[in-house]
Amino acid sequence: MINEATHALSIRAGAVSGLIFDMDGTMIDSMPSHAQSWIAFVQQHGIDIDVADLMRRTTGRTGAECMCELFQRDLSFEEAWGFIAIKEQMYRDLFAPVFAEVAGFKQFAAQTLQRGLKLGVGTAGDRHNIAFAMQHLQLAVPPHAIVGGDEGLPGKPEPAIFLEAASRMAIRAGDCIVFEDAPLGIEAARRAGMRAVAICTTHSAEELAGPHVIAAASNYLELIESEFLETLHVATA
Numbered sequence: 001m002i003n004e005a006t007h008a009l010s011i012r013a014g015a016v017s018g019l020i021f022d023m024d025g026t027m028i029d030s031m032p033s034h035a036q037s038w039i040a041f042v043q044q045h046g047i048d049i050d051v052a053d054l055m056r057r058t059t060g061r062t063g064a065e066c067m068c069e070l071f072q073r074d075l076s077f078e079e080a081w082g083f084i085a086i087k088e089q090m091y092r093d094l095f096a097p098v099f100a101e102v103a104g105f106k107q108f109a110a111q112t113l114q115r116g117l118k119l120g121v122g123t124a125g126d127r128h129n130i131a132f133a134m135q136h137l138q139l140a141v142p143p144h145a146i147v148g149g150d151e152g153l154p155g156k157p158e159p160a161i162f163l164e165a166a167s168r169m170a171i172r173a174g175d176c177i178v179f180e181d182a183p184l185g186i187e188a189a190r191r192a193g194m195r196a197v198a199i200c201t202t203h204s205a206e207e208l209a210g211p212h213v214i215a216a217a218s219n220y221l222e223l224i225e226s227e228f229l230e231t232l233h234v235a236t237a
Contacts, residue, residue: 014195015235017175018118018144020165022060023125025181025202027105028133031059033095041087042070059202060156060184062124062149063088081150084126092132099136102201104220106139111224113141116234120165122178124149124156145169156184159192166192175235177214186210197223 063084145168153160178189189196198208198216205216
């Protein structure tokens with residue numbers, strides 16, 4: 001019978017063809033601004049709710065799913081996305097002056113490509129937030145695939161967003177590693193049959209633990225320092 005340590009090593013040793021990154025809290029240090037925008041939005045609508053608890057329950061879910069949870073009723077597509085457009089504009093207005101990547105992300109992404117790995121993005125964020133993030137990040141090479149939360153796919157913990165990202169990169173799910181900062185995203189990776197790395201910007205390593213989680217770090221500088229990419233077996237075909 002294989003023990004847990006041996007099992008973890010066998011998971012890590014599997015061939016890797018691509019890395020899939022969540023966006024908010026994983027690529028960009030945006031969660032404080034999201035929290036501020038939620039506070040402003042619920043105040044604007046006179047809703048008495050614990051925003052921190054709302055975010056714990058919804059981070060990783062699509063905008064429409066979040067709004068249905070907030071208002072505690074089913075909303076039409078038009079109504080839900082009308083609300084989310086207002087809330088996310090608040091977020092972008094708040095974050096733009098203080099925009100920051102999660103430390104070391106761009107360097108890590110560049111090293112990912114240098115090692116022959118594909119790079120994908122799988123986020124519950126909508127196309128406007130994705131465009132905002134990409135405009136500010138100014139990556140030297142764009143991701144091979146980006147899947148957003150307004151494409152009609154169910155949000156996390158359902159695996160659809162990550163599976164679609166792998167499909168668009170023409171990579172088997174099992175050959176991908178997901179980078180996530182939220183429990184729902186970590187669970188989505190497990191359901192997708194993908195390994196995961198916990199980026200502990202908003203949750204602890206313990207909150208993001210799982211049998212498929214092969215590493216945990218506060219940021220990408222730590223992963224670079226530990227030579228994480230050098231430990232991966234990159235698939236050659």
